[in-house]
Amino acid sequence: MKINAVQLWMAVVVGLLLSGCGSTTPLQPPKKPEIPKVTWDDAQKKQLLSILAKDKYMSICNQQTLYEKVKVSQEPQQMTNMLYVYTKNLANGCIVNARQKEEISGQTTTTYGIYEQKVDANELIGKLQDRQSIEEILKPYVPQYREFNALIAKYHAMERSDKSSSRELRQVRLNIERVKLLKPGLGNNYALVNIPEFHVRIVDGSKTCLKMKVITGTKKNKTPIFSENLQYITLNPTWNVPDSIARNEIIPATLRNPGYLKSHRLEMHHDYNLNSPKLKFNAAEAKDYKGGKGPVPFKFIEVPSDRNALGRVKFIFPNQHSVYMHDTPTKNLFNSKVRAFSHGCIRLGDPKNMLKYLTENYTNANYADVKKKYESYKTHHISVSKHLPVHTAYLTTYVTQDGKLLVFPDIYGYDQTQHLNF
Numbered sequence: 001m002k003i004n005a006v007q008l009w010m011a012v013v014v015g016l017l018l019s020g021c022g023s024t025t026p027l028q029p030p031k032k033p034e035i036p037k038v039t040w041d042d043a044q045k046k047q048l049l050s051i052l053a054k055d056k057y058m059s060i061c062n063q064q065t066l067y068e069k070v071k072v073s074q075e076p077q078q079m080t081n082m083l084y085v086y087t088k089n090l091a092n093g094c095i096v097n098a099r100q101k102e103e104i105s106g107q108t109t110t111t112y113g114i115y116e117q118k119v120d121a122n123e124l125i126g127k128l129q130d131r132q133s134i135e136e137i138l139k140p141y142v143p144q145y146r147e148f149n150a151l152i153a154k155y156h157a158m159e160r161s162d163k164s165s166s167r168e169l170r171q172v173r174l175n176i177e178r179v180k181l182l183k184p185g186l187g188n189n190y191a192l193v194n195i196p197e198f199h200v201r202i203v204d205g206s207k208t209c210l211k212m213k214v215i216t217g218t219k220k221n222k223t224p225i226f227s228e229n230l231q232y233i234t235l236n237p238t239w240n241v242p243d244s245i246a247r248n249e250i251i252p253a254t255l256r257n258p259g260y261l262k263s264h265r266l267e268m269h270h271d272y273n274l275n276s277p278k279l280k281f282n283a284a285e286a287k288d289y290k291g292g293k294g295p296v297p298f299k300f301i302e303v304p305s306d307r308n309a310l311g312r313v314k315f316i317f318p319n320q321h322s323v324y325m326h327d328t329p330t331k332n333l334f335n336s337k338v339r340a341f342s343h344g345c346i347r348l349g350d351p352k353n354m355l356k357y358l359t360e361n362y363t364n365a366n367y368a369d370v371k372k373k374y375e376s377y378k379t380h381h382i383s384v385s386k387h388l389p390v391h392t393a394y395l396t397t398y399v400t401q402d403g404k405l406l407v408f409p410d411i412y413g414y415d416q417t418q419h420l421n422f
Contacts, residue, residue, distance in 0.1 A: 096419045173420060197406070202358075236312055264302065266302050
């Protein structure tokens with residue numbers, strides 16, 4: 001039987017696939033890397049077993065079977081494996097599907113971001129061999145935020161009381177895991193926006209120095225979970241209308257009512273620059289950009305005023321979501337208990353107090369000068385001179401400094417969509 005060139009080529013390809021690209025050994029599935037063996041001293045064994053017995057950092061999670069073996073055998077290799085998985089669970093939480101993505105305003109975005117930490121087995125073993133204590137080894141992965149220990153203490157108290165339902169215990173435990181997923185290194189100074197609580201706190205030196213009501217995103221336009229650093233403050237801001245809002249709100253409203261732009265203090269330009277030439281609204285052209293997705297070749301800008309959608313001041317921590325904290329003319333909405341009304345940004349209940357506190361504590365500016373600029377109704381920018389991370393979080397349970405457990409509505413449904421890996 002003759003074999004043509006194509007048949008010969010196919011035979012060679014199949015042979016290579018079966019033989020492992022030239023090897024005479026059949027292809028084998030890759031082996032999981034084994035954690036090298038290490039000796040433990042008695043003090044380290046005792047420390048780990050003590051942490052595990054109390055599950056001090058709530059990180060045994062799905063490793064209960066391994067823990068039972070370690071508790072009985074105290075075999076070094078098993079103890080090393082246990083330390084490794086316990087550290088990973090502490091570093092990255094025990095929620096199966098923590099990260100959440102969905103389509104908002106025509107774009108797929110991460111609505112629940114997480115900050116994964118790499119846990120290196122060789123690094124852990126090196127620390128063991130250097131005879132570091134287990135607490136020292138775990139310390140880089142223990143959340144600095146006070147709420148972590150507060151929630152753990154409350155969880156254990158609820159377990160002992162026999163008055164809490166499994167649903168209530170699960171909710172507290174879920175929020176313990178969410179704290180693990182916050183960006184590492186919260187530090188002593190930070191701003192925390194707790195979305196289900198509809199409050200923001202400025203924490204300085206582990207003390208809450210400023211707290212106020214906020215409005216957050218609707219269920220359709222969620223405020224995302226992320227962390228970035230505050231960089232500057234804008235007085236008397238313009239509002240650069242995003243293309244998605246232009247397509248779905250501004251253009252349709254202006255097509256219905258030609259006076260809409262003037263009554264809402266909106267100007268039309270080629271780009272987001274008030275100093276560029278103004279454009280006139282052309283209904284025939286604008287119809288092509290009503291609804292749908294994608295960029296719009298003209299931009300709408302709302303000029304500074306008391307009625308500006310961003311109010312008189314905004315606080316910028318640059319991020320991929322274009323989310324920031326800002327003033328708002330719709331003060332009446334703060335009377336609502338559930339305040340999920342925005343397109344995703346965070347509206348402040350007391351922006352003037354926020355401006356005063358941040359100016360005096362986080363900038364080199366003089367507050368009297370800042371007030372003059374504020375009253376000018378002209379746009380000014382103030383640089384932040386001191387490190388202040390801003391964290392948006394989703395904690396449906398929160399323990400106050402006096403030990404009271406607060407429970408908030410699951411407005412985005414994350415309590416239902418996120419599952420514990422136990």
